[in-house]
Amino acid sequence: MRKFSLILALLLVAAVFGSALAQTTVPGHTGRYDQDNNGYPDAGVKVNGHYTSVYAYDANDQWYWDLGDGRVQGTVASIDELDQATLSVCDYIINYRGTFENDPFQDSGWIQNNIRCYGYDGKATFYYQMVHESDPRYTGNPDWALWDTWEYHVLTESGSGNLVRPMNHVP
Numbered sequence: 001m002r003k004f005s006l007i008l009a010l011l012l013v014a015a016v017f018g019s020a021l022a023q024t025t026v027p028g029h030t031g032r033y034d035q036d037n038n039g040y041p042d043a044g045v046k047v048n049g050h051y052t053s054v055y056a057y058d059a060n061d062q063w064y065w066d067l068g069d070g071r072v073q074g075t076v077a078s079i080d081e082l083d084q085a086t087l088s089v090c091d092y093i094i095n096y097r098g099t100f101e102n103d104p105f106q107d108s109g110w111i112q113n114n115i116r117c118y119g120y121d122g123k124a125t126f127y128y129q130m131v132h133e134s135d136p137r138y139t140g141n142p143d144w145a146l147w148d149t150w151e152y153h154v155l156t157e158s159g160s161g162n163l164v165r166p167m168n169h170v171p
Contacts, residue, residue, distance in 0.1 A: 041100040046109065049096045054079075059086035059120065068094065088119035098132065108132045110153070129154040 041047045053068035056079045064074040064082060076082055079089070098109020115126040131137045133149040144152040144164050155163045 036102075040103050043102045044099060046097060046099055049094075051094050053092040053094060054089065055092070056082055056087060056089040056119075058083040058088070068092070086120040088117065088121040090115055090117040106132075108134045110135055110137075124158040126158070127154060127156040128152065 051068040057063040093114040096111045113128040
């Protein structure tokens with residue numbers, strides 16, 4: 001579980017910043033909200049998005065990551081090349097709503113990650129919801145800060161409940 005948590009934290013940061021730094025298109029929006037066809041939603045336009053991603057690794061420190069936007073990264077070219085006896089897989093469902101201000105960075109709104117992991121390292125599920133300061137759910141609590149103007153609203157991990165608001169935990 002600890003290994004899953006570390007991997008998921010790194011993937012979360014990489015998923016948001018990795019696609020932005022690589023200057024890729026926002027999944028599903030080229031031409032739709034993109035009047036100048038640069039691959040990014042136009043400034044001020046709120047967009048809804050949904051995509052899936054898969055991350056897999058084995059005990060030999062080999063890994064494969066399909067980022068869900070056409071890019072694949074890793075030390076192997078496919079999940080089939082990983083050691084099947086020690087394979088662990090994390091399936092991501094990513095939903096978001098917000099503005100991108102004509103660039104690859106989501107500048108406002110919210111992001112949800114539903115993550116299901118299974119395999120050699122065991123089973124685990126995670127649900128992360130991040131909100132921008134423009135969202136009414138934003139509290140400004142520095143304990144849950146994620147990026148400058150973003151924070152976790154929900155950070156649920158298998159067996160632990162909502163780490164952001166444990167006082168609302170239902171056993």
